[in-house]
Amino acid sequence: MSEHAGKPPVVIVKDQTKITSGAEVQDKLISAARIFSDLLKPTFGPRGLDKMLYKTDGSTAITNDGAKIIAELMVKHPAAKMMVSMGNSQEEACGDGVTSTLLLCGALLQEASTLLRKGLHPLTLVDGYHTALAAAGEQMDADTLGVSDERLLAVAETALRGKGAEAALDHFSPIIVEALTTLAANRDDAGAEHVAMFKTGTGGLRDSRLVHGVIVNRRVLMDSLPNRLSDVKVAVLGGDLKIRSMTRDAEIQITSADQLDSFVDAEQARKDALAEAVMTSGAQVVLCAGEVDRDILHRLADEDILTVGELDASEIRNAADAVGANIVDSILDIEAADLGACGSMLWERREATDQVEDIIRIEECANPRVVTIEVGGGGETATEEIIRGLHDALRATSLALASGELLPGGGSIHARMAHAVRRASESEPGRARLAMDAYARALETIPATLVENSGGDALDRVLELRAAAREDDGFVGITPDGSVGTADGVWHPRAVIEEGLEAATETAMSMLRIDQVISARGD
Ligand SMILES: Nc1ncnc2c1ncn2[C@@H]1O[C@H](COP(=O)(O)OP(=O)(O)O)[C@@H](O)[C@H]1O
Ligand SMILES: [Mg+2]
Structure with a gap:
């Protein structure tokens, strides 16, 4: 006789529905985040490699662009879908920083998983992350610099690094800056959408030019x-x-x-x-x-x-x-x-x-209220990737031009924010302090991944960056050869960094608030 004899169980969902609760939920969400991070990590930064995407219709694309990669993935997992939609909104809002945002969100979730296993309540984590974001924001306020001609060029260069267009970096960055400054002289809303792209299909990258x-x-x-x-x-x-x-x-x-x-x-x-x-x-x-x-x-x-x-x-x-x-x-x-x-x-x-x-x-x-970049070089697939890179750089540079606010890249601002968060955590008496420390470690994923992709030792370099941030040694970050050096010449518009971090934190927090997954498909 079964133990339910006489009182049948109350069934409110269909048979194939699967309900996952508790620690298993976190495991599910976090494993999805890990798969995403592992996929995107190798493409990140100036030493990032490309992905070749082969679609069901037989077409191929070669890209380093986080937005393009996630747009082509046919993601089914609900947690992964949340991350994809976060990446898409970063792309829409800023046009750059998509990989950073996804890596940060993945890192925040992985750090959370360790603490959840130790018995920390999810909402304590959420509170800690919230306070940490505020501390990071204050560091951004302190480190924001204005634009100059030189830095504007650097914003374009930074966004182009690691992309196909990097082969002619010194050629493309002035084109991007000139395109936007020309537009800015003739319209208030100068932006990437007013820069047309024309593929010549012949010649080389260096035959590319700006057409008024x-x-x-x-x-x-x-x-x-x-x-x-x-x-x-x-x-x-x-x-x-x-x-x-x-x-x-x-x-x-x-x-x-x-x-x-x-x-x-x-x-x-x-x-x-x-x-x-x-x-x-x-x-x-x-x-x-x-x-x-x-x-x-x-x-x-x-x-x-x-x-x-x-x-x-x-x-x-x-x-x-x-x-x-x-x-x-x-x-x-x-x-x-x-x-x-x-x-x-x-x-x-x-x-x-x-x-x-x-x-x-x-x-x-x-x-002209519209200008055109004529992109030289044969090879459709390669030119498409160049144009994606130019587009990112145009978006980033126009944000910098419009807001006039810059932050240092190469992991520099992230290392400095990590330090600020640790400092703020010292005055946090409760368990949320653990969450803030976790947040600081997640921020260090950015410099750590840059080091890994340059073949360096991530742990040692991150410790060096921590020391530099403690000493307030100026803007020190990871150079393309994987060592620690001044991040001079690596600039991002503040919005790319700030909105990316906010989106990553919010997405991670909303995933941590989930306590049950109810899947009608039974997976
Ligand atoms: N010259 C450079 N030296 C060090 N880091 C750089 C340099 N240029 C770009 N970066 C860093 O590379 C990262 C951006 O990599 P990218 O692959 O474009 O990802 P995202 O999609 O996040 O923009 C940023 O953290 C940026 O600061
Ligand atoms: Mg980029």
């Missing part, structure tokens, strides 16, 4: 269209450059040759009106979102006017912002004030390839 304008890939409709124009006015058209076709099916009965002539003449006159509207506007380049009528194209070509049609909405917007034009829907409405200008327009046909597109460069715009 836009580049588009489109077939130039006639070989005889004007090329190499300089100092020209540009019209940007949001619609077609053709006469409107009849919207209804109409049948026109023509009974004499005269009638046919006058019908054809009338159509021609309407086309002429459009062509003349372009000519009187003074535009020498017409960029058009819709179709371009052949007759109008020829007519304009005779006047040395280049017309490019079928541009995407984003290309039209970027072009208008670059040349300083208003987008008009119909050319008949155009006024002189709607035109933009560029210093140089040239297009180039690539004979050697089977591409049916030409490269059209609209450059040397005086006050």
